[in-house]
Amino acid sequence: MQPSLEFLIKEEKVYPGALSCRGCGWALLVRHLASILGENTVYVVPASCFSIIAGPYPLNELQGSIVHTVFAAAPATATGIRAALDRQGKEDVTVAVLAGDGGTFDIGLQSLSGAASRGENILYVANNNGAYMNTGIQTSTATPYGAVTTTNPQNNYKKTWPKDLMGIITAHNIPYAATCSLAFIEDFRRKIKKAKDIKGFRFLMVDGPCPPGHKTEPAQSITISRLAVETKLFPLFETEHQNYKITYKPEKDLPVEECLKYQGRFKHLFKDESRKELKEIQKYVDYNWKRLLSLEARDFDLN
Numbered sequence: 001m002q003p004s005l006e007f008l009i010k011e012e013k014v015y016p017g018a019l020s021c022r023g024c025g026w027a028l029l030v031r032h033l034a035s036i037l038g039e040n041t042v043y044v045v046p047a048s049c050f051s052i053i054a055g056p057y058p059l060n061e062l063q064g065s066i067v068h069t070v071f072a073a074a075p076a077t078a079t080g081i082r083a084a085l086d087r088q089g090k091e092d093v094t095v096a097v098l099a100g101d102g103g104t105f106d107i108g109l110q111s112l113s114g115a116a117s118r119g120e121n122i123l124y125v126a127n128n129n130g131a132y133m134n135t136g137i138q139t140s141t142a143t144p145y146g147a148v149t150t151t152n153p154q155n156n157y158k159k160t161w162p163k164d165l166m167g168i169i170t171a172h173n174i175p176y177a178a179t180c181s182l183a184f185i186e187d188f189r190r191k192i193k194k195a196k197d198i199k200g201f202r203f204l205m206v207d208g209p210c211p212p213g214h215k216t217e218p219a220q221s222i223t224i225s226r227l228a229v230e231t232k233l234f235p236l237f238e239t240e241h242q243n244y245k246i247t248y249k250p251e252k253d254l255p256v257e258e259c260l261k262y263q264g265r266f267k268h269l270f271k272d273e274s275r276k277e278l279k280e281i282q283k284y285v286d287y288n289w290k291r292l293l294s295l296e297a298r299d300f301d302l303n
Contacts, residue, residue, distance in 0.1 A: 074103060
């Protein structure tokens with residue numbers, strides 16, 4: 001079945017020759033994002049994989065302006081750029097942050113919270129690949145329970161749950177936040193368009209496949225991303241002023257191992273005949289899905 005014309009990329013806004021790994025989610029993420037935001041956009045990029053993919057100065061992968069900044073300050077830098085553009089009467093220019101989970105969940109959390117609390121007119125896009133991939137695959141607070149990283153070697157895999165950043169961001173009572181998957185591209189593009197047209201602080205979290213970090217085959221990136229949604233490991237939902245709406249509900253109850261078994265960072269979990277850790281992950285995912293359903297059922301009118 002051919003995709004509808006509405007979602008075809010009619011005008012490419014990404015130059016060829018990106019420095020991304022094969023199967024990297026960043027390359028596809030920015031391709032769709034830039035096709036919707038257009039050239040009249042300033043992208044703010046902290047230290048991350050994309051700061052390398054975009055290319056060193058004066059190179060620029062995107063047809064738009066890119067401002068590179070330090071790890072902790074992307075929202076603060078974007079705030080200054082937004083203020084300068086508004087002062088010049090350029091309110092139609094979109095300011096978008098492109099950051100990884102290290103610069104979002106951890107090092108940049110304080111400036112992220114500040115910008116969200118102030119209601120800055122910024123679109124923040126987080127590529128969540130679950131570790132500090134650019135600097136050697138170290139654990140972040142987005143790293144899933146049970147995953148192996150270079151700071152949690154196999155005999156000491158991560159034994160804490162990832163931070164509920166969507167819950168933290170939603171608690172700031174911002175106008176729009178959403179989770180996105182590259183395997184559900186129509187849902188992703190709809191959310192980009194919606195976020196673009198809203199004024200105020202908007203936040204998109206994208207499940208970012210990373211073959212080197214997740215220890216997967218590059219050709220499997222989209223398949224694994226789809227399985228992450230179908231097994232409810234990465235639910236797709238959006239919030240508007242703390243009102244939750246699930247945008248995709250799987251028809252089947254696939255167990256989490258259907259997604260995890262393809263990722264080398266979890267292979268040690270399958271060596272345990274009791275599969276104790278897999279059962280713990282399944283229990284947590286089931287609980288989180290029920291919690292999300294209950295949040296969706298709660299509907300507030302803040303107008």
